Amino acid sequence: MSSAFTKSAARNIFYGGAVFFFLLLVALTFDTMNTLPKRDNRANLTESAARGKHIWETRNCVGCHSLLGEGAYFAPELGNVYVRRGPEFIKTWLKIQPTGAPGRRQMPQFNLTEQQLDDLVSFFKYTSGINTAKWPPNIEG
Amino acid sequence: MKYKSQAVAKPYFIAAIGLFLGQISFGLIMGLQYVVGDFLFPAIPFNVARMVHTNLLIVWLLFGFMGAAYYLIPEESERELHSPKLALAMFWIFLVAGAATILGYLLVPYATLAELTGNNLLATMGREFLEQPLPTKVGIVIVALAMLYNLSMTVLKGRKTAINLVMLLGLWGLAIFFLFSFYNPANLVKDKFYWWWVVHLWVEGVWELIMGSMLAFVLVKVTGVDREVIEKWLYVIIAMALISGLIGMGHHYFWIGAPEYWQWWGSVFSALEPIPFFMMTVFAFNMVSRRRREHPNKAAVLWALGTGVMAFLGAGVWGFLHTLAPVNFYTHGSQITAAHGHMAFYGAYAMVVLTMISYTMPLMRGREANSPAAQLAEMWGFWLMTISMVLITLFLTAAGILQVWLQRMGASPMSFMAAQDQISLFYWMREITGLFFFLGLLLYIGSFFIKGKPATAKDPATARGLASATA
Ligand code: HEM
Ligand code: HEM
Ligand SMILES: [Fe+2]
Numbered sequence: 001m002s003s004a005f006t007k008s009a010a011r012n013i014f015y016g017g018a019v020f021f022f023l024l025l026v027a028l029t030f031d032t033m034n035t036l037p038k039r040d041n042r043a044n045l046t047e048s049a050a051r052g053k054h055i056w057e058t059r060n061c062v063g064c065h066s067l068l069g070e071g072a073y074f075a076p077e078l079g080n081v082y083v084r085r086g087p088e089f090i091k092t093w094l095k096i097q098p099t100g101a102p103g104r105r106q107m108p109q110f111n112l113t114e115q116q117l118d119d120l121v122s123f124f125k126y127t128s129g130i131n132t133a134k135w136p137p138n139i140e141g
Numbered sequence: 142m143k144y145k146s147q148a149v150a151k152p153y154f155i156a157a158i159g160l161f162l163g164q165i166s167f168g169l170i171m172g173l174q175y176v177v178g179d180f181l182f183p184a185i186p187f188n189v190a191r192m193v194h195t196n197l198l199i200v201w202l203l204f205g206f207m208g209a210a211y212y213l214i215p216e217e218s219e220r221e222l223h224s225p226k227l228a229l230a231m232f233w234i235f236l237v238a239g240a241a242t243i244l245g246y247l248l249v250p251y252a253t254l255a256e257l258t259g260n261n262l263l264a265t266m267g268r269e270f271l272e273q274p275l276p277t278k279v280g281i282v283i284v285a286l287a288m289l290y291n292l293s294m295t296v297l298k299g300r301k302t303a304i305n306l307v308m309l310l311g312l313w314g315l316a317i318f319f320l321f322s323f324y325n326p327a328n329l330v331k332d333k334f335y336w337w338w339v340v341h342l343w344v345e346g347v348w349e350l351i352m353g354s355m356l357a358f359v360l361v362k363v364t365g366v367d368r369e370v371i372e373k374w375l376y377v378i379i380a381m382a383l384i385s386g387l388i389g390m391g392h393h394y395f396w397i398g399a400p401e402y403w404q405w406w407g408s409v410f411s412a413l414e415p416i417p418f419f420m421m422t423v424f425a426f427n428m429v430s431r432r433r434r435e436h437p438n439k440a441a442v443l444w445a446l447g448t449g450v451m452a453f454l455g456a457g458v459w460g461f462l463h464t465l466a467p468v469n470f471y472t473h474g475s476q477i478t479a480a481h482g483h484m485a486f487y488g489a490y491a492m493v494v495l496t497m498i499s500y501t502m503p504l505m506r507g508r509e510a511n512s513p514a515a516q517l518a519e520m521w522g523f524w525l526m527t528i529s530m531v532l533i534t535l536f537l538t539a540a541g542i543l544q545v546w547l548q549r550m551g552a553s554p555m556s557f558m559a560a561q562d563q564i565s566l567f568y569w570m571r572e573i574t575g576l577f578f579f580l581g582l583l584l585y586i587g588s589f590f591i592k593g594k595p596a597t598a599k600d601p602a603t604a605r606g607l608a609s610a611t612a
Contacts (some may be wrong), residue, residue: 007369010376011303017380021387028388028406032334035400040330050327057267057325058255063188068397069474070333071269074175074187076557077474098182105178105558108186110252127329133404135396137471137549140556 041129044122051116052123059110066141068132074105077141079132082124084139090124091117142504144215146222151505152232153208154498158586160201160239161491165579167194172572176565185247192246192272198486199270200239203281205494206315206351207235207288210308212501213358214292217308218299223291231284231291238280242273264325268336271322278322285316303372304361307379308354314347330398341390344485345414345456349382352452352493356421359445359500364432374424378417385413392464396473404466411464415457418489425449435598438503438510440519444496447527451488459484459534471549476541476564484534487526495523495585502589512593519588525581532574540567 036042056062061078062071068079081090094117098106112120142148171190173180181190215222222228245254251267258274260266265275273281289312296305321338357375361368391407425446436442459481463472472478499519503511510516548560555563 005373007303007373007376010373010380014376014380014383017384018387021384025387025390028391028403029334032394032399032403033331036328036330036398039400040328040398042328045328053327053329054264057264058252058260060188060192060251060267060272062267062269063191063272064186066474068329068333070393070397071474072188072191073474073476073479074171074191100179103178105174105561106182106186108183130330130398132396132398133401135470135473138554140548140554 039131041126041131044126044129046122046126048119048122049126050123052119052121052126055112055116055120056123064107067127068130069135075107077136078124079127079130080136080139080141082121082128084141087121087125090121094120142216142501143219144221146225146228147212147215147501148505149222149225149228149232150208150212150501152229153204153211154502156232156236157201157204157208157494158498160197160204162582162586163243164194164197164201165575165582167191167197169572169575169579172568172575175568176572189246189251193243195270196246196272197243198491200235202490202494204235205490205497206312206348206355207231209351209355209494209497209501210288210292210312212497212505213308213355214295214305215299217302217305217358218295220295220299223294223298227287227291231287234280235284238277238284242277245274246272263323265323268325268332270340271336278319281319282316285312285319289313289316302368303375304354304358307350307357307375311347311350311354314350315343318342318347333397334394334399337390337393341393342387344490345386345389346383348490349386349417350379352448352489353378353382353421355493355497356425356445356448359441359496360425360428362500363434363436363438363442363445364428365434365436366428366431371428374420374428378420378424381413381420382417385410385416389414389464392466392469395466395469408465412461414464415453415461418453418457422449422453436510437596437598438500438516439596440511440516440523441496441500443520443523444492444499447523448488448492448496451484451492451527451530453488454531455481455484455486455488455534459538471545472541475544475549476537477545478541480534480537480541483537484530487530492527503595508595510596511588512591513596514593515588515591516596518584518591522581522585522588525584526578527581529574529578529581533571533578536567536571536574540564540571543567 064072064075065078066073067077069077085093094110094112097109100106167190170181170185171187171194174187174190211222211228249257254274255261255266258276260275263275265278266272292309292312296309318339321335324335326332353375357371360366361371388406389411391403392411394403394407426449429442429446463469463477463481503509511519543564544560547555547563548557
């Protein structure tokens with residue numbers, strides 16, 4: 001780098017740039033929070049769905065699955081599983097794990113109560129209604 | 142080593158390497174579970190192995206950053222560390238908390254662990270990378286604050302250089318953005334939105350400051366190039382990092398329910414994110430070719446150059462590959478993401494920590510450089526690990542392209558599991574390459590135990606290696 005461009009000029013660009021773009025990020029965040037009610041499906045964020053999210057977290061489902069494309073890539077996307085499989089399938093699926101099929105990827109048995117299963121289903125109903133700009137590309141996730 | 146207190150870095154680095162070994166072991170377990178699904182089930186389900194793998198990664202990198210800071214800040218500030226005792230106490234607290242957390246994952250069902258550790262008071266667990274129980278998260282904050290106090294006092298009373306100020310700023314940013322891990326609303330969109338304020342603003346923000354500072358420090362030492370030049374580069378690199386990376390966070394806001402203007406903001410700014418990484422490469426090569434001295438620690442120079450190249454490949458090239466919204470629409474959450482995650486974490490952060498370790502460890506053990514034999518083994522470790530990581534990335538990228546093709550494109554897409562069956566060959570190749578990575582790591586660790594007369598700048602073998610690296 002040329003010597004006409006000094007270290008203190010570089011430092012000023014760093015501090016100025018950091019502050020400016022951080023403030024821009026804050027402004028965009030503010031606007032995002034104002035726009036979210038139209039997109040985040042909060043109407044379906046019931047008590048039951050909130051409890052379902054807690055089940056999702058305390059069983060570390062995200063350690064194998066993705067949710068809206070984030071998480072692990074070992075097992076299917078679940079953001080849209082409510083649409084792909086429906087509520088009854090989801091509950092039955094959780095009850096019959098693990099399959100024990102030799103050599104197949106296995107999912108643990110979490111011993112959830114009927115209430116907890118219903119909560120999880122409410123959670124998936126809620127996530128499936130979030131406006132994700134048409135992601136995933138198809139129902140398979 | 143100019144100041145006695147710099148030696149507190151040593152236990153931090155030893156712990157980092159030990160945990161790195163653990164991280165890779167669990168990576169190999171998972172890699173096998175990808176193709177032999179019931180391996181170790183139900184003793185270690187995949188999600189448990191994954192938590193151990195990624196949390197060990199984060200913890201060993203944090204150990205590395207802290208060790209680096211405790212070494213570099215006294216030297217840059219030209220005075221002893223404010224309190225070496227505090228630094229040592231924090232080491233033990235962090236090590237015990239980290240080990241207890243990992244044991245908790247392995248020995249207690251996660252739901253029970255959550256219950257036992259107060260997750261019902263403040264639910265923060267069960268989110269990727271932030272799986273730690275509440276007491277561990279609080280522990281991280283305490284350790285970080287104690288470290289920041291210790292380092293800030295040292296800098297305040299001592300010489301202020303670009304290198305120590307940027308390091309300090311990066312570490313403050315690390316601690317501050319970690320606080321978002323305590324915010325976990327039931328609203329999934331908000332949860333995800335602020336989750337990235339930890340993860341993205343770490344790896345594509347404040348960690349780049351830490352990395353830049355570490356790299357600059359080592360380059361000043363091994364090349365003898367004028368500090369003014371190196372510090373100017375440092376400022377330009379980190380300026381570009383934050384200018385692109387802050388708004389670049391939008392590349393995670395495309396499909397999680399945030400407004401769609403993020404597709405523009407995120408694509409445009411994150412497309413600029415490779416620039417600082419590219420500059421790091423140019424920086425490292427430039428400084429080494431303009432070097433004013435022959436440093437006898439050739440392994441450290443190799444690590445510094447390697448970090449530049451691999452960080453650019455992993456973060457810059459593989460990041461750019463899937464960062465534009467129309468591409469990310471198809472690749473989001475696929476093996477492409479995993480490919481990028483691996484090469485970026487290894488190439489940038491694992492390697493910069495190993496660079497710092499390579500430069501400082503001999504000094505802390507009372508010599509300027511290790512013996513030529515030890516350096517040779519270390520460099521073999523470097524090549525084995527680095528080439529393995531390149532191959533792992535290529536195999537995962539191939540797997541990812543096929544996955545996208547089979548599962549997300551075309552008129553009759555396959556189900557997730559059906560597509561996984563089709564690509565298992567690539568998972569096998571990743572696993573086998575992983576074994577070579579493991580071998581490289583063992584060799585690297587072994588190099589610390591090779592004795593012999595310390596190398597001097599005039600050793601022909603090492604001098605030639607360097608000349609060809611920068612020719
Ligand atoms: C060498 C042997 C390794 C193997 C076999 C391995 C295997 C794996 C596997 C199977 C996953 C889980 C992917 C999924 O969610 O489905 C994973 C995740 C991860 N590993 Fe490794 N790993 C290895 C080394 C490393 C190294 C050296 C690093 C970094 C320095 C690393 C960093 C990560 C990260 C950051 C993730 C999370 C990725 C994401 O969320 O996209 N791994 N690894
Ligand atoms: C050293 C710096 C970097 C590291 C350590 C890193 C690491 C990661 C990791 C681990 C993930 C997966 C997160 C998850 O589990 O959901 C990820 C995602 C992503 N990264 Fe990076 N990254 C870095 C730099 C970059 C850069 C510079 C770019 C862009 C040019 C980029 C673009 C992306 C994108 C677009 C995703 C989302 C992938 C998806 O949609 O699934 N990254 N990164
Ligand atoms: Fe990012």
